[in-house]
Amino acid sequence: MRLILPEAATRPCALATLPADPTAGDLDAAYAQRGAQIVACDGARRLAVETLLAERAMQDAQYGLKRPPD
Amino acid sequence: MSPGSILRALTPWGWLAAGVAALALGVALLGGLGFRWDPLDLQQKRLETTRTQARDAVAVATAQADARRLETEGAAAQAVRVDHYQHRTTAVERATATAVSQARSADDADHPLEHRRADRLHGHDRELCRLAPDLGGCTGAADPAGGGDATLRPGDPAG
Numbered sequence: 001m002r003l004i005l006p007e008a009a010t011r012p013c014a015l016a017t018l019p020a021d022p023t024a025g026d027l028d029a030a031y032a033q034r035g036a037q038i039v040a041c042d043g044a045r046r047l048a049v050e051t052l053l054a055e056r057a058m059q060d061a062q063y064g065l066k067r068p069p070d
Numbered sequence: 071m072s073p074g075s076i077l078r079a080l081t082p083w084g085w086l087a088a089g090v091a092a093l094a095l096g097v098a099l100l101g102g103l104g105f106r107w108d109p110l111d112l113q114q115k116r117l118e119t120t121r122t123q124a125r126d127a128v129a130v131a132t133a134q135a136d137a138r139r140l141e142t143e144g145a146a147a148q149a150v151r152v153d154h155y156q157h158r159t160t161a162v163e164r165a166t167a168t169a170v171s172q173a174r175s176a177d178d179a180d181h182p183l184e185h186r187r188a189d190r191l192h193g194h195d196r197e198l199c200r201l202a203p204d205l206g207g208c209t210g211a212a213d214p215a216g217g218g219d220a221t222l223r224p225g226d227p228a229g
Binding site: 001003004006008009011012013014015016017018021022023024025026027028029031032033035036039040043044046047050051054055058061062 | 133136137140141144145147148151152155156158159162163165166169170173174176178179180181182183188191192195198199202204205206207208
């Protein structure tokens with residue numbers, strides 16, 4: 001049994017970097033951008049983990065097994 | 071013609087035929103009365119085999135139905151998770167777009183960073199990209215998760 005995992009959850013996280021001649025605006029924007037990237041990447045990570053756990057639960061239910069805790 | 075004369079007239083083949091006929095008649099009569107000759111209990115074994123096959127078929131059908139039910143429930147739960155993820159991603163992008171816009175329009179937005187400070191930040195960017203070159207925004211990275219441009223302006227020094 002397999003669940004469909006969104007493609008975004010399989011991609012690497014993003015890292016905003018400063019341009020060559022950064023301004024104060026670039027720094028502020030990069031700060032905001034990196035925060036957003038953390039939240040987005042954690043959401044993708046959480047989705048991937050929850051999908052894996054859900055697949056395991058489905059397999060356990062299918063075979064009537066009680067999987068020991070990892 | 072009396073029975074005795076008939077018996078005397080029979081040849082050995084006639085006796086054999088008569089014996090076979092009598093045996094067949096006896097078997098037919100006993101069969102009609104419900105008598106069954108099954109010393110090895112083959113019929114019972116066949117019956118048991120049929121019952122086992124029927125039980126197996128029911129078990130397989132039940133397992134397949136359970137598997138389909140689990141798949142349906144799993145797909146529904148996964149759709150909820152994906153929907154939640156997409157809603158959160160959209161909200162994050164919206165909030166970030168606002169924050170970036172405000173950063174760009176601030177009074178000091180165009181003030182260049184002091185060189186030593188910029189060099190220090192560039193150095194850290196380069197180190198992060200050296201440690202994790204697959205991250206979106208680093209040289210050679212694939213399309214990153216999380217949306218948005220990783221590089222905030224052209225001329226990214228991260229490579």
